Amino acid sequence: MLDEAVVTEAVARIAAGLGERVGELTGEMVQLYATELPNLVNDDESVVSLLAASLFQNLDTAMRIFQHGIDPTRVEAPAAAMEYARRLAQRGTPVIDLIRAYYLGQTAILNHALAEGRDQIRDPDLLGAMMQRALTGAFAFIDRVTQQVVSAYQEERDRWLLNRSAVRAARVRELLKGGGGAEAAGVETSLGYRLRGTHLAMIVWHAVEPAQGNALGALESVTAAVAGGLPTSGQPLLVPADERCAWVWFPLEKAVLPEEEHVRRVLDSAESTVRLVLGDPGEGIDGFRRSHRQAERVHALAVTAGEQCERALTFRDVGTIALMTSDLAATRSWVADILGPLATDDEQHERLRETLLVFLATGGSYTAAAARLTMHKNSVQYRVRKAEETLGRPITDNRLDVELALKVCQRLGPAVLAAP
Template sequence: MQLEADVEKWIAEIATALAGREQELTADLVGLYERELPNLVNDDESMVSLLSASVYQNLDTALRIFRHHIDPDRVEAPAAAMEYARRLAQRGTPVNDLVRAYYLGQTAILEKAFDEAIRLVSDPADLGVCMRYALTTTCRFVDRVTRQVMVAYEEERGRWMLNRSAVRAARVRAVLDGETVDIGASEAALGYRLRGEHVGLVAWYPAQADPPDPLSGLETLAHRLGRSGADGRGGDPLFVPYDEMCAWIWLPLAASEFDAGTIERIVTTLRDDVRVALGEPARGVEGFRRTHSQALRVQSLALAAGEECAPVLTFSDVGAVALMSSDLPSARTWVRYVLGPLSEDDPQHERLRETLRVFLATGGSYTASAAVLSMHKNSVQYRVRKAEELLAVPLAERRLDVELALKLCHRLGGAVLRRG
């Protein structure tokens, strides 16, 4: 009992000694965060001031716990700490940075407390008991406060995202609907240049997908795609949730920067079932509407095609069919009409279709086709000849139709092929 009383006395004396240095300790911790968590300190003056107030109030609360033997499980997080967490949520600062700040601060203050304890407690055994008590109590306090500020962060993040998304969606819909809007004000509110160059896309998860946080995943994809231009050029995309599994996105990419192949590689590396429909690059407010309309048409076709189509479809690939209709039976009938037996859904005919598609895409060059397909030139010639023999119409008479039909087979797969 005497040792317990002595420990409480020593702890109170240590806390009292540190309480006289709160301003100094606050400055030390802010300096620590500047080195370890610079994004918390390299901010505007009001946020740094709120960070300092949060640190000071947390220190004051912790020291009062030790000076007056308060149960840390009954302590509420300081007002400045709760408000700082809410502000970080509004700015999208990762919550992990906030939590790490608490544990960095805990370690730094315990080191100061240990220095004071060495001065006050001479017996090593008593010193060990004293510091064990300090560590346990501090951990309980930090655990309680971090749980409270994390709840405040998550609640504010949800409210902020909901409000921001609602305002953003309303402004975007007004532009898409052709309403008379102040373009300058809309650009400022959206953080996106409507009068610039765009590539519109629709990104979504199919019904069978079960991502943990769909919209967060789609927004992450949008930012990666925004930097997909040549030499990493591009910028922040405009991201508008459509529902919990789908988003409308505009990438600030010019036609010269747009590379559908790069976008497809980025999407497929995610390996989480995301699907993307792309419009053509366009300029200005009218282009903003047009590229989005094209992406919606391609999405309709992709949804009708189902799981068998490619995860990324572009308007340049399937636009002709998408403009005519998203009626897959009609598209399937047309493909069969153009390709004849070549539209059979089996490995043999797939090889012939792919060879003919690459041959036409390379300008009818057997040599270039062989390089793309990693085949001998004679094998390419043989397959092209066999494919032409199966066409319902001579290639020379319907070359454009054949190219489009082959492209649809390549992108939509079994959705437009004939099965035995």
């Protein structure tokens, strides 16, 4: 069995040798990135110099860890590495490029360590033990440093977005308050967004503080993903309303909403805290404002309804409800008056409400409702009859109110339902 002290001495000897070549290895890393991550190298000279400084300091720190037996989990990321991460955040470089750079570097340096080990160590068991120690230590070091630099990146990205957007946000707020369209030409230049044409407004936000702390970055990602399902004529305009909420406008080639399935996939891939609402498409500056006002009404509805509300809502689907639910307590009371016990928050009554709503939406056709619900016609008849018994009156007595109350229950759920 190998003596641990012998393994430690071998690792320290290899690290000392590589430590004398840190300048040379830094140059090799820059060339590696030129091939694998060219956007990191084909950049402003000052940024590339900062990259080289970050590489040099990281390599020097890593070699000292192995040479002197320092615990890698207690090491702080070098100053140049932290500053380089912040600079990438300011320039909008994807964080995945930063992470990949570290793991590419780790692989290259471990290959150098293996080559040095083969030259110096003849005992295969000692060579294997040395490389195992090097691999474990290198992973611990990279894991520790990447956590710190990614955190610095995310914090700087949020700060940069807020600062960069301050003037843009002020312009947008002025535009939303304005009454005419004469100011369009000047505002378009400052916003980098064309106000003529068709616009679709969205409000996207975190319902609670996100666990990972990269609030605005997550909202940017969701915005880009939603845009992927729309016929856009340019980049969306995103303006942070605060640290957890953003206003968005999509420039459209034609007046459409994204498919529900597309939005669902986007949200399924996003953080669970993210919610979004959409207005209706509108033309020109008036449409820019009107679509946003619609999104604001639906946003107020979603916030009032709380966490039980659906994660995505549109003005087209819930506009009427949004206009009538500024007083949620009054809405809950009205739903109880219209639906009675049918507005109970349990599985049995939910099934009855769903069946009755589809029955009404299909024009009172048992056959059509059965096809949409993939149920037997007799089962639909039974549920509709049970729903009427629960209501205590035929649905024809106040059909419009019943249908609207059912839609309110469907969208707002427990916020307007009675406890069982």
